[in-house]
Amino acid sequence: MKIIIDAMGGDNGPIEVIKGTVDAVNEYGVNVILVGKEDIIGNELKKYDYPKDKVEILGASDIITNDDDPAIAIRRKKDSSMVVGCRALADGMGDGFISAGSTGALLASGIFIVKRIDGIDRAALSVVYPTKNGFSLLLDAGANVDCKPEYLYQFALMGSVYMEKVMGIKSPTIGLVNIGIEKGKGNTLSKETYDIIERSHLNFKGNIEARELPSGVVDVIVSDGFVGNVVLKLTEGMAISIFSILKEEFTKNFRTKLGAMLLRPELKNIKGRMDYREQGGAPLLGISKPIVKAHGSSDAFAIKNAINQLKKFIEKDVIKIIEENMHVLDNK
Amino acid sequence: MKIIIDAMGGDNGPIEVIKGTVDAVNEYGVNVILVGKEDIIGNELKKYDYPKDKVEILGASDIITNDDDPAIAIRRKKDSSMVVGCRALADGMGDGFISAGSTGALLASGIFIVKRIDGIDRAALSVVYPTKNGFSLLLDAGANVDCKPEYLYQFALMGSVYMEKVMGIKSPTIGLVNIGIEKGKGNTLSKETYDIIERSHLNFKGNIEARELPSGVVDVIVSDGFVGNVVLKLTEGMAISIFSILKEEFTKNFRTKLGAMLLRPELKNIKGRMDYREQGGAPLLGISKPIVKAHGSSDAFAIKNAINQLKKFIEKDVIKIIEENMHVLDNK
Known part of the structure; x- marks a missing residue:
């Protein structure tokens, strides 16, 4: 399992996001891709001990903030950590995506880049x-x-x-x-x-x-x-x-x-x-791949918990089960 | 000023409602009409000292409960304390009405018996x-x-x-x-x-x-x-x-x-x-005469406060001021 993480999002990114990610790698054994400014992520990672083969970095030079208009930002800031992360998810580079950044932008990225589950409005x-x-x-x-x-x-x-x-x-x-x-x-x-x-x-x-x-x-x-x-x-x-x-x-x-x-x-x-x-983050239910929104003020502990939640979200095949149930005739 | 009171409404009517009413008569000097079963009200009133000329009783044999459908109840239970009280208000027997009974029925009574302020939807x-x-x-x-x-x-x-x-x-x-x-x-x-x-x-x-x-x-x-x-x-x-x-x-x-x-x-x-x-009761704003809903679980103290609030509602000519402001052109 590989989890893609927006390293730059949230009030406490990248420092706490990266710390929480490393904790999750060490505790849950997940593989991760940290998306964001490579030098910053690289420098932060130097602080910690962890299995090097489990952590990758995916470069993204820009950041979407809470001040950005979500719909505009995801079109204009194509090299933002959120858009790059969602695209990586859509392209199958990982199994799930997590961000503590703008809720609106994450929703827009999920809907327009990753797309909704078939039949979900x-x-x-x-x-x-x-x-x-x-x-x-x-x-x-x-x-x-x-x-x-x-x-x-x-x-x-x-x-x-x-x-x-x-x-x-x-x-x-x-x-x-x-x-x-x-x-x-x-x-x-x-x-x-x-x-x-x-x-x-x-x-x-x-x-x-x-x-x-x-x-x-x-x-x-x-x-x-x-x-x-x-x-x-x-x-x-x-x-x-x-x-x-x-x-x-x-x-x-x-x-x-x-x-x-x-x-x-x-x-x-x-x-x-x-x-x-x-209890971790907030799943965006209805998107065709697992995405979890971590609270904007998440510290490392909250990020670690949110990653654990996303891990279960992926393992339990939630989206497939939703898809299957979409076609159940809704009569008792 | 004369205030009409639904003596039977609420979880603690008529006992607490009547006690609160007497307290209000003694403290604020208001005149009141207690609406409900005459014998019950008469017996309760015997317990208290108050200026006899300030308290009238208006007979009503029925009670609307929270289990009644409001719209149906106000048509079928024409001799209920709430309907009789609202009709007395509409007919000008008093200046305001208060009830701790069903909110829905009081609203319906207000709208259909007392009517809305002209221009208020x-x-x-x-x-x-x-x-x-x-x-x-x-x-x-x-x-x-x-x-x-x-x-x-x-x-x-x-x-x-x-x-x-x-x-x-x-x-x-x-x-x-x-x-x-x-x-x-x-x-x-x-x-x-x-x-x-x-x-x-x-x-x-x-x-x-x-x-x-x-x-x-x-x-x-x-x-x-x-x-x-x-x-x-x-x-x-x-x-x-x-x-x-x-x-x-x-x-x-x-x-x-x-x-x-x-x-x-x-x-x-x-x-x-x-x-x-x-802070007393909840005014029904938009009705053409002052009506206050006292909380269903009101005790005598809450009733007294609600009466005081209704008293100010009447004294300050709130409805007339709303009517006047309805015709103000709403442009700065």
Whole structure:
């Protein structure tokens, strides 16, 4: 197995990306191709011990940033690490691609260079959504803001296969984000989507209200990309806001500081339970080859985890299974 | 001023509703009409001291519950406390109406019995959204799941007037819930809405990402009812989930219990900072007379606060100001 890595992408690339890659090579035994400025990558690699035959460098002189317009950037910056990496994936030089760079540009590269799976209308950004006692997979998390019911059905299907194969969850439960749990609730999109998913072979649990999402009541959370993005960002925002309130209250005076000191391991543990890094990156489901988006602020640890996730994504033949299930007649 | 109150609605009606009403009569000097079963209301009222001339009873033999279909219920249960109360409001027996009963039925009663403001396309449920250091007004919180840009513009206008007049915030800032802050981001609805609000006289701060909502960066949060409802419920869900995690971690052993004991006043304070009750009820903006929805689980304190809010809603002539602003040419 060979994994192609955008060495330059993300807030902490190339230093942390390369460190995480080397850690993954050493820990998981994967072969990698690091794409980016050859001198920078070469110099960074000198810092580490690793099996030399497992790491290649593929030169790319340019970088796509978050300030670039995705659609324009992938046409104009043809020698960027992201475009070169995606082209290498499309050409079969590796089995999967990972980048911590611009989400929009990675999606555009995936769609236009690697292409979508036959029969899939839209590719979805699928993120691991931390819940009280585990995680769900949320898709679409922002790739498609205006959706049709069929797209959402395909998201449900792809999410189900991914959770089962990569995350090891047997017959994953599917929930449709809605403003009421009864069938017939919600907007036109959610009503029509309900009808389609209900008729499929998926383990559909029906509508799910946003209030229940943090408790983790379903394995796969399905919504359009607008609502999914709102859910994801509000969850982050609430966690940040509540921790900031805790900090304010717990540092008020000597008594509170003493209390907080006694609770230090638990406070750390709570932060850990709500950490986004542990579970790795976000798969772009619907693209014909495995691509994972690592969080923009990924450190080496997060990169290593994302590579491990991509490794399973490749090993478990997720895309082939999605393709096969596309042709299943969706009648119970 | 005379306020009409659905004595039977809500999880804690009639007992807590009547207690809260009496408290409001005593504290704010308002006149009230309690609508519902006369014998029950009469018996409850015997418990309290209050100026007898300020409290009337209006008989209604039936109750609309949350299990009733709103549209059907308001036609079939013509002698329900909600329908009778709304009709009394429409007939000019009082200046405003409050209910802790079914949100859907109250909206339907407002729209079909009291009628919308001339020129307003849709009535919005507007809720006080608690933020880190205060609150915003969020609308629509769930009344309209499929929206047009003009509706959202009207929500912005109505929310702005309400925040200025009732909540006393000078030139309230308006934010449009979106998945990116730049103009041109989002779905078709948000792009078109942006253009309309931008051209208006409102204090428009542009798009706002869901991550920022809990920090309280704008006074009025505008979205369609589907997204607004997701925002509201997810906020509640995250608060519940995080408190449940805190409780779990803080009751682990003697050390953590001691720490939590030292922090007890602060933990209570944190809960208070995120409490939904304090700010009262949710105004139905867009209806031609003042109606406030009190939270279904309201206790007497919440009812009293909601009555106080309705009192300001009436005193400040919010509806007249909305009507006047409807005819302002929305060009800077």
